[in-house]
Amino acid sequence: SQQGEEDPQALSIQEGENATMNCSYKTSINNLQWYRQNSGRGLVHLILIRSNEREKHSGRLRVTLDTSKKSSSLLITASRAADTASYFCATDARDSSYKLIFGSGTRLLVRP
Amino acid sequence: DGGITQSPKYLFRKEGQNVTLSCEQNLNHDAMYWYRQDPGQGLRLIYYSQIVNDFQKGDIAEGYSVSREKKESFPLTVTSAQKNPTAFYLCASSIGGRGSYNEQFFGPGTRLTVL
Numbered sequence: 001s002q003q004g005e006e007d008p009q010a011l012s013i014q015e016g017e018n019a020t021m022n023c024s025y026k027t028s029i030n031n032l033q034w035y036r037q038n039s040g041r042g043l044v045h046l047i048l049i050r051s052n053e054r055e056k057h058s059g060r061l062r063v064t065l066d067t068s069k070k071s072s073s074l075l076i077t078a079s080r081a082a083d084t085a086s087y088f089c090a091t092d093a094r095d096s097s098y099k100l101i102f103g104s105g106t107r108l109l110v111r112p
Numbered sequence: 113d114g115g116i117t118q119s120p121k122y123l124f125r126k127e128g129q130n131v132t133l134s135c136e137q138n139l140n141h142d143a144m145y146w147y148r149q150d151p152g153q154g155l156r157l158i159y160y161s162q163i164v165n166d167f168q169k170g171d172i173a174e175g176y177s178v179s180r181e182k183k184e185s186f187p188l189t190v191t192s193a194q195k196n197p198t199a200f201y202l203c204a205s206s207i208g209g210r211g212s213y214n215e216q217f218f219g220p221g222t223r224l225t226v227l
Contacts, residue, residue, distance in 0.1 A: 031214075033215065040200075040221070040223075041220060041221065042116075042202055042204075042218030042219050042220045042221050043155075043202070043204075043216075043218040044218070045215045045216065045217070048215060088154060088155070090216075092214060098143050098160060098162055098206070098208060098214060099145075099157060099160060099170070100157075100214065100216060101157075102147075102154040102155040102156075103154050104152075104153055104154040105153075105154055107152075
């Protein structure tokens with residue numbers, strides 16, 4: 001079962017532009033995480049935001065969380081070609097704080 | 113050099129054969145996970161283990177089996193009962209423990225192809 005759904009499915013931007021990806025989920029959560037995956041590789045954790053937080057920053061990344069709308073956004077500022085990857089949101093599962101439920105991802109292409 | 117290793121990177125299997133994918137971590141993590149990823153899709157949970165000698169089924173456990181005899185190791189066997197095993201398999205681990213925020217660390221993956 002997939003809880004998080006990312007939007008858009010694919011995004012193509014020019015280097016230097018900002019990239020915004022959105023994630024919607026269905027049930028209440030304790031936290032939401034964003035991961036990055038380069039083609040054919042494992043996932044890398046980017047940032048975690050707790051349900052009582054509204055915004056969090058990490059370098060060029062900015063994540064927001066709106067629990068009333070059950071949605072989150074990931075903003076990458078001043079994008080670089082090296083940011084080209086797939087980005088996934090993941091939420092913790094109700095029945096276990098160990099399990100994460102991943103969305104289907106946004107494929108980001110940053111053109112040099 | 114801490115992390116998670118998976119082997120092999122590529123694996124080819126004939127129909128009807130069982131194959132075992134290796135996953136090892138030296139992060140001293142209690143929890144380990146196996147996911148399956150199909151092209152252009154997200155990750156689906158196959159099995160997870162919160163502690164040694166214990167594991168639970170995920171969303172798509174049919175046709176797979178696991179063991180957790182050591183903290184560092186969580187091998188996945190893809191059996192002949194798995195109808196469509198061709199996929200990218202990812203192993204992950206996390207600190208675990210109740211109340212943890214469960215950031216997961218991933219291995220590089222094994223791409224399994226059934227011939």
